[in-house]
Amino acid sequence: MSVWQLVAVGLVMLLGLVGVLVPGVPGQAIVWAAVLWWALTDMTPAAWGVLIGATALMLLNQALKPVLPPRRPAESGAPRRTVMIGGVAGIVGFFVVPVVGGIAGFVGAIYGAERLRLGSRGAGWTSVRSVMRATGYAVLVELFACLLVAGAWLGALLWG
Numbered sequence: 001m002s003v004w005q006l007v008a009v010g011l012v013m014l015l016g017l018v019g020v021l022v023p024g025v026p027g028q029a030i031v032w033a034a035v036l037w038w039a040l041t042d043m044t045p046a047a048w049g050v051l052i053g054a055t056a057l058m059l060l061n062q063a064l065k066p067v068l069p070p071r072r073p074a075e076s077g078a079p080r081r082t083v084m085i086g087g088v089a090g091i092v093g094f095f096v097v098p099v100v101g102g103i104a105g106f107v108g109a110i111y112g113a114e115r116l117r118l119g120s121r122g123a124g125w126t127s128v129r130s131v132m133r134a135t136g137y138a139v140l141v142e143l144f145a146c147l148l149v150a151g152a153w154l155g156a157l158l159w160g
Contacts, residue, residue, distance in 0.1 A: 001041045009038045020143045022088035023071065029057065031146045032058050037155055044106050046160035054149040061145040068138045076134035078114060080125055083135055086110040087143060094147045102147050107132070108142055 001009075012034040019027030032054055039051035086109040093105020110131055115124030132140075 001038065005041060006038075009153075011155065012037070014016060017091050017143070017146055018087075020146055021084055021139065028058055028061065028146055030140055030147050035149060038153065042043040044160070045072075048158045049150075050152050050156045052150060057145050057148060058130070061142060064141060065138070068141060069133060071135045072137050078131045079117075082108070082110055082113045082117075083139060085113045087139065090140070090143055091147065096150065097135060098151065102144055103140065106136075111126050112135065131133070
C-alpha cells in the first residue's frame with residue numbers, strides 16, 4: 001500500500017472518530033470501513049488480524065448500545081460543544097497517554113468546559129454528571145471502541 005493510500009485511510013479513520021461525536025454520522029462504520037479498505041489492499045496477516053479484531057470490537061459495541069443510556073444531549077443542559085470538546089480531548093488524550101488518556105481527556109475536558117461556563121467547581125462536577133448521564137457514556141463507549149481500532153491499525157503499521 002502506498003504512502004498516499006495510508007494517509008487517506010488515516011484521514012478516513014479520523015473522519016470516523018469525529019463522526020462519533022456528531023449525531024447522525026455513522027462514525028463507527030466509517031472507522032471499520034477504513035480498516036476494511038486497508039486490509040483488502042494490504043493483505044498481510046497483521047492487516048487481517050486487525051480487521052477481525054475491529055469487527056469483533058465493533059459488534060461488541062453494538063451489542064452494548066441497548067444497555068447504555070440513549071443520547072439525549074438536550075437533557076443535560078450543557079451546550080453541544082461541551083461534548084465535542086470532550087470528544088476531541090479524548091481523541092488527543094488516547095494517543096498522548098495510550099488508552100487511559102482517552103477516558104481522562106474526555107471527562108476532564110467536559111469538566112473544564114463546564115467549570116469555565118458555570119464558574120464554580122461544584123457546578124462543574126454536577127454538570128459533568130448530568131452530561132455523562134445524558135450523552136457521555138454512550139459517546140464515550142463508542143469513541144473508545146473506535147479509538148482502540150485506530151490504535152490497533154496504527155500499531156500494526158508501525159510494528160507490523
